[in-house]
Amino acid sequence: MAVKKIGEGAEAIIYTTRFMSRSAVLKRRMPKNYRARAIDELLRRQRTKNEARAIALAHESGVRSPELLLVADYEILMGVMRGTMLSNYMRKSKKEMRSIMREIGKAAALMHNAGLAHGDYTPANIIISGSHAGVIDFGLATMLPSTEDKAMDLILMKRSVSPSDYRTVETAYRKFSSDSAKVLNRVSSIERRGRYKTRTLETFSSKGV
Amino acid sequence: MAVIGIESSAHTLGVGISENGKVLANAREMYSIGSGGMIPMKVADFHAGNVRKVVRSALREAGLKLSDITAIGYTKGPGIGPCLRVAQVAAKTIAAQYHIPIFPVNHAIAHIEITKQLFHSSDPLTLYVSGGNSQIVALDSEPYMHYKVYGETFDIGVGNMIDSFAREAKLTPAWGSTVAKVAQGGKYVEMPYSVKGMDFTFTGLLTHATKVLHSGTVNLRDVAYSLQETAFAMLVEAMERALFLTSKKDVTLCGGVAQSTRLQEMLKGMARSHGTRFFVAPNEYNADNGAMIAVVAEKMHESGIKCPISACTVDQKYRIDSVRVAWQ
CATH class of the missing domain: 3.30.420.40 (ATPase, nucleotide binding domain)
Structure with missing residues (x-):
């Protein structure tokens, strides 16, 4: 299988390749020599398995997300998501941005309804194509998430988009989530916790996408 | 211009002296935790009983007198309330007696700044x-x-x-x-x-x-x-x-x-x-120490920050991200 490296994260290297005469993405979790080997192998194996399950579940739940193709011990082969990362995206029109934010809120609701929290729900993991938003990187996803896990998805997004964009996300979430009141209450209670307060209010409020 | 720093946020009472970013003295006394933890009032009593002695030994180490000191810093927080108060009171007393400016220092920033200073990592x-x-x-x-x-x-x-x-x-x-x-x-x-x-x-x-x-x-x-x-x-x-x-x-x-x-x-x-x-x-410098407090107080002094005595409080939860870094 010919592969071409297209990206490197803290945890894994991403390659493009071909599979059954179509384009595909390969994610390979690299060993980390700084930590004990037993921990390293366990983490990489568990995370690969967990991520594969999450990819499959998200895709099934109707979220625009990659399709799961193959899984090995430390590798996942999946479909391609074309578009631009929201973190690199230049906003075109208000209307388009609202549609994108609505889809981000809806995608969170659909994942949560399906029993999945993304775990790293930030603009770097949202892929924009036209006025649609897709979700990638389920490496930190949690199955059977608690209210807290779900709330963290919304908080991460809230910290990284403008307040008005976040309002659109929240409105869509409220509409599509089967458990929105509980989750949004938890968002407020997490933000009231001491350690979080300064970070949410001061450090992140000035940074919109 | 020599600057003195007093640290007492947890089990260590530290007094350090710096001049142009160079550490001249770094004296300390540590409350022994043994097999137990820290009882805040007991640790604070220990610090209060030792602060004069440690200030004196820092001065001796640097070969200076208190009248040679041009500014003073103390740890404002984060830390244990009763412990923090010992350095605060000692610093205010010295500042008033010698008419020198006083600077409340964030403990976390002090650890970071002294490491930057030692390795010229900006x-x-x-x-x-x-x-x-x-x-x-x-x-x-x-x-x-x-x-x-x-x-x-x-x-x-x-x-x-x-x-x-x-x-x-x-x-x-x-x-x-x-x-x-x-x-x-x-x-x-x-x-x-x-x-x-x-x-x-x-x-x-x-x-x-x-x-x-x-x-x-x-x-x-x-x-x-x-x-x-x-x-x-x-x-x-x-x-x-x-x-x-x-x-x-x-x-x-x-x-x-x-x-x-x-x-x-x-x-x-x-x-x-x-x-x-x-x-x-x-x-x-990774153990709690007074030198790092002195180093930051000196930077604050040089960058023209003024701290009225009313701002010289202690704050057990003094957040690192609430501090304006005026010296960089």
Whole structure:
């Protein structure tokens, strides 16, 4: 299988390749020599398995997300998501941005309804194509998430988009989530916790996408 | 111009003197924790009883008199309330008596700044780990120059977690280096590993390790090893993510837990694997100390900051990201 490296994260290297005469993405979790080997192998194996399950579940739940193709011990082969990362995206029109934010809120609701929290729900993991938003990187996803896990998805997004964009996300979430009141209450209670307060209010409020 | 700094945020009473960023003295007395923890009032009493003596020995070390001192700094926080008050009162007293300016210093910033100073590293990504705190920070100029917290513990500090385990295991003295000694040659047993993005939690790990220890099914060596390896792997992994996000060229490690040779080795390995420089200060600056307070007070003084006496308070939860870094 010919592969071409297209990206490197803290945890894994991403390659493009071909599979059954179509384009595909390969994610390979690299060993980390700084930590004990037993921990390293366990983490990489568990995370690969967990991520594969999450990819499959998200895709099934109707979220625009990659399709799961193959899984090995430390590798996942999946479909391609074309578009631009929201973190690199230049906003075109208000209307388009609202549609994108609505889809981000809806995608969170659909994942949560399906029993999945993304775990790293930030603009770097949202892929924009036209006025649609897709979700990638389920490496930190949690199955059977608690209210807290779900709330963290919304908080991460809230910290990284403008307040008005976040309002659109929240409105869509409220509409599509089967458990929105509980989750949004938890968002407020997490933000009231001491350690979080300064970070949410001061450090992140000035940074919109 | 020599500046004196007084630190008493936890079990150490430290007095340091700096001049043009150079440390002239770094004296200390430490409250002995033995197999117990810290009882705030007892530690504060200890500090109050020792502060004159330690100020005198710092002056002797530097070959100076109090009348030679041009400014004074003290730790405003974060730390234990009654303990913090000892340095505050001592600093206010000296400032009033000698008519010199006084500067409240953030303890975490002091650890970071002295490491930067020692290695001429102006803009590192820092892992600050102590008893009460565990944070990943780096300078950020928006909305004003400050240390932005990229990740941190959502419950207890890693030092506190390891110390609590040491007390559960009846180790003396109940702190990290004792746990490290016991852990030597241990085998890994599975422990909860909790990193969310660049944040982490430690109570789940502590609870699980304690339960396993008391169940008697796994020996102390293996539990201690697994606890330490897991906690440090979590911190280093979160740092690795932050390094990718910030693309900083230097990585530094500071705070009490930075004295752990295993943590140093792991973080250095991670930093080097990405072509990043790695710095950790000698232990005397990672343990709580007065020199780092003096160094920051001097920077504050030089940058023209004025602190009215009414602003010279203590704050047990003094956030690192609430401080304007006017000197950079």
